[in-house]
Amino acid sequence: MSLDRRERFFIVITTFNRVDYLTDLLASVAALTPAPDGIIIVNNASTDSTDSLVATVQGQFAALPRPISVVHHRLAENVGGAGGFSAGVERALAEGAQWMWLMDDDVTCVPGAIGAFGPWMDKYDAIVGRRYDAAGKPFYWQNNFNTFLGFPLPVRGDAFEKSNEFATNVGCFEGMLLHSDAVRGVGLPDPRFFLTWDDTIYGWQISLQRPVMYVNEFVLHKARAQRSIDLRIRHLNDSSDLSRYYVMRNRGLVAQYLRAHGKFNRVGFGLGTALTAAKELLRLVGVEKTLRGSGWLLAGWRESRRILAATDFETMPPMESNV
Structure with missing residues (x-):
């Protein structure tokens, strides 16, 4: 029996020794309306109190009026963000996920994010929502992967000036939403990257088979302040x-x-x-x-x-x- 396009929505979180950030993220996940169907926490061999936090959260989410499964996928060694998301996506598929919303541990969710994704979930298999920075301002992210250079080039101006969706050819594992069909089409994220370029290349591969859409919906807050230049x-x-x-x-x-x-x-x-x-x-x-x-x-x-x-x-x- 085929699933409705909006069923079996899982959040996949990769974490390593940042229990304070993870605490805030999971609190924001608990406030999501509508709520996810499941959560996969990929623990990259953390040595802080992440294990205890996840055990507590598992009990809290199980006790909700509509219980949410929290899977603690603990790895024996730190395999980086790339390895963590590869393991997390694989585990989510094994748990029956139709949708996988990927995120690092140093973000928090906008309460209505899942509902905001809804209209695009009916049309696309790979979606990237917008983010606020740690100061609450829109975080700049709009680029396309140039295959001649093997390098992402920024898109000038406002990508949403004429439309609320922008076709790109890169991914971002800080908030990318993937349908299982997109994942199966290209395979799991490549753990050999460990850090950086993994999501760029993953999104590019998906774009060769189906649209990758950047949408004008704010779905995440970046929780970690960073120094930057404009x-x-x-x-x-x-x-x-x-x-x-x-x-x-x-x-x-x-x-x-x-x-x-x-x-x-x-x-x-x-x-x-x-x-x-x-x-x-x-x-x-x-x-x-x-x-x-x-x-x-x-x-x-x-x-x-x-x-x-x-x-x-x-x-x-x-x-x-x-x-």
Whole structure:
């Protein structure tokens, strides 16, 4: 028997050692109207009190007038955001999810978010809603993935000036909503990314099969304040040495995915890699007021060369439909 387009709505949260943020997020999930059908919490081997929090929340959600299943999917090691979402999506599918709303632990939900998604859920299989930043202002996120450069380019102006939906070709695991059909079409998110580029490439792959729609509905608040600079056509936020390493290292994986789809251009990709490095250096100087951390960029670039040279690379395989 086929499901209604709005049934079996699951939230998939990936968390690592941020119990305070997770507490606020789960409180906002409890306030959602309508409520989700299930919650998957992927615990990336946290060493704080995350286990205790999840156990408490499981009891609270089970006691609601309309009980909500909370699955604690604890991993033996930290596999990063990419690995966490890969495991979380797989578990959600195993639990029977039709829809999967993916989010990090440092956001909170707008109370009417699920209902706000509704009209687009009837039309699309991959949807990204808008976010407020930690100060309550609209967070800038509008770009398209340029395959010649292997690099996302910002879309100038207001994407919603003429319409409440904007077709993009990238994803964002901080609030992307996916139908199981979209997931099965391209397979699970690739855990090899660990951090960064994973959602960009995942959204791009989906866009090759079906629309990916950015919609004019605010569904999340970013809970973690970040230093940033406004470049008019985009914003640059602060980062970390780990992210700097992976943003360069994963250029190798981006190249391999472009190759697999017949879109790799060595010259263009080299330019895109130079733009990536320049953006990260600007982030260091303009936002973090230092050049410390640039060594991580170089280390990541060296590793990307090894990945790019591999001749046995395989993308994540599509999944069989259960229909």
